[in-house]
Amino acid sequence: MAGFDAHLVNLVDARIRENTASTTATGTVVSTSGAYVYVVLDGDSQPLPCKFVAGLTLHPDVRVVLHKYGDDWTVTGSFGKAYWPRYSYDQTVLANSTATPGLGSPEVGVTFLAPPSGKVLVSVGGYVAQSVNDNSAHLSFALRTGSDWSDGQQVIGFEYKRGIMAGQPVNVGAAPEDGSVNTSPVESLVPGGEYIVRAGFWSAPAGTCTVHARFVMVNQV
Secondary structure, three states, rough: OOHHHHHHHHHHHHHHHHHHHHEEEEEEEEEEEEEEEEEEOOOOOOOOOEEEOOOOOOOOEEEEEEEEEOEEEEEEEEEOOOOOEEEEEEEEEEEOOOOEEEEEOOOOOOEEOOOOOEEEEEEEEEEEOOOOOOEEEEEEEEEEOHHHOOOOOOEOOHHHOOOOEEOOOOOOOOOOOOEEEEEEEEOOOOOEEEEEEEEEEEEEOOOOEEEEEEEEEEEOO
16 A cells, blocks of 8 residues: 655644644623624734634623634633623712602613623612601612613612612701612523613602712622
């Protein structure tokens, strides 16, 4: 049997090693689109289109491990989290003289993609004051699907038990004020689903609710 040409053997071996060798990197997902996920590699600034292994739950902010085979990067695993918590704050003094929760201007809130666990902790806080005795002032949060508040489907409405309250049933010269924070667990979110949280404030049953230093924070569990 005729032997193989040594040059041909070396060439085939080089091609095999080139196509099987991989370079490992880490990065952060910035977006997904069909069969590709766009990742910014650590130390770089431009997102790259990457293939990914089936079964991974990938969405913006997820940290990933990638391998480069030939000219293609492939996401092979995920780990940890990036850019959490989500936080929004505004110190404007605002007032609401109705029992209907108002968002105020500027609005305080964040959008986020639910983590793989489908669980987050939502904190809302600030200072609230009530102008009328025997009434209460409330600051709380609500949660909807999507990134547009007006189009989102309500998941959690504004509830006093998830927020903070100020009120005083006695005659005093100054309006009662309270500064505190309330943190609520939220579960059963769709992993990778987009959600929006907004802070709202209202007075019940009458009087005027005054707020300032409002903030909302969302952290994954």
